[in-house]
Amino acid sequence: MSDKKIYLCGFMASGKTTVGKALSKKLNIDYVDTDELLVETYGLGIPAIFEKYGEDYFRDLEYDIAKKTANMKGGVVSTGGGMLTFDRNGEVLQKSGIIICLVRDFDSIYREIKSDKNRPLAQTKTKDELKEMYESRILKYQKYADYIVGNDGSVDDCVKKIMSIIDES
Numbered sequence: 701m702s703d704k705k706i707y708l709c710g711f712m713a714s715g716k717t718t719v720g721k722a723l724s725k726k727l728n729i730d731y732v733d734t735d736e737l738l739v740e741t742y743g744l745g746i747p748a749i750f751e752k753y754g755e756d757y758f759r760d761l762e763y764d765i766a767k768k769t770a771n772m773k774g775g776v777v778s779t780g781g782g783m784l785t786f787d788r789n790g791e792v793l794q795k796s797g798i799i800i801c802l803v804r805d806f807d808s809i810y811r812e813i814k815s816d817k818n819r820p821l822a823q824t825k826t827k828d829e830l831k832e833m834y835e836s837r838i839l840k841y842q843k844y845a846d847y848i849v850g851n852d853g854s855v856d857d858c859v860k861k862i863m864s865i866i867d868e869s
């Protein structure tokens with residue numbers, strides 16, 4: 701099998717993990733989540749890394765994980781919400797796979813993230829601040845995404861859209 705990866709990127713709670721798992725099952729290929737791989741590799745949860753060492757340190761670890769996924773064999777890789785907001789990560793991912801950005805309506809996203817302790821960046825921001833972050837990040841995701849796919853229907857619909865993109869590419 702080719703070692704090209706299918707990278708799923710997008711804002712927090714856009715569905716990267718849910719859609720990524722379902723897609724890998726349909727395609728019968730490996731699945732990895734960069735947040736999970738980071739936690740496993742460094743033995744510390746994301747909120748704890750932010751709290752103890754700060755965001756910049758987390759971003760350096762995230763960059764190491766981006767490089768690690770580039771060396772893996774093919775599969776579906778769902779990424780952390782901030783991954784594509786850094787050029788150094790976008791450059792690594794672009795070289796080793798196809799990048800698909802999932803876009804989900806902000807109100808659905810907000811409902812998911814407002815009380816989730818596992819998303820430290822969301823916890824410290826108001827709804828307006830998060831909306832601003834959502835809008836400015838979309839521009840960054842677009843810079844590296846090969847395709848933008850909506851995830852406002854069912855998970856299955858989103859998986860089907862991605863499968864038809866892969867078939868045609």
Ligand SMILES: Nc1ncnc2c1ncn2[C@@H]1O[C@H](COP(=O)(O)OP(=O)(O)OP(=O)(O)O)[C@@H](O)[C@H]1O
Nearest residue numbers: 711712713714715716717718781812851853854855
């Ligand atoms: N199409 C959908 N329809 C209904 N619920 C969805 C859909 N996609 C995702 N969800 C739900 O939204 C929540 C967030 O999804 P998920 O954890 O997959 O997002 P994520 O992009 O991986 O988030 P993070 O950036 O924090 O890792 C989950 O509870 C998931 O079940």
Ligand SMILES: O=C(O)C1=C[C@@H](O)[C@@H](O)[C@H](O)C1
Nearest residue numbers: 712735746780781782819820
């Ligand atoms: O949007 C972000 O910057 C983040 C999203 C999560 O997936 C984690 O990678 C972390 O909480 C940072």
Ligand SMILES: [Mg+2]
Nearest residue numbers: 716717733778
């Ligand atoms: Mg996820």
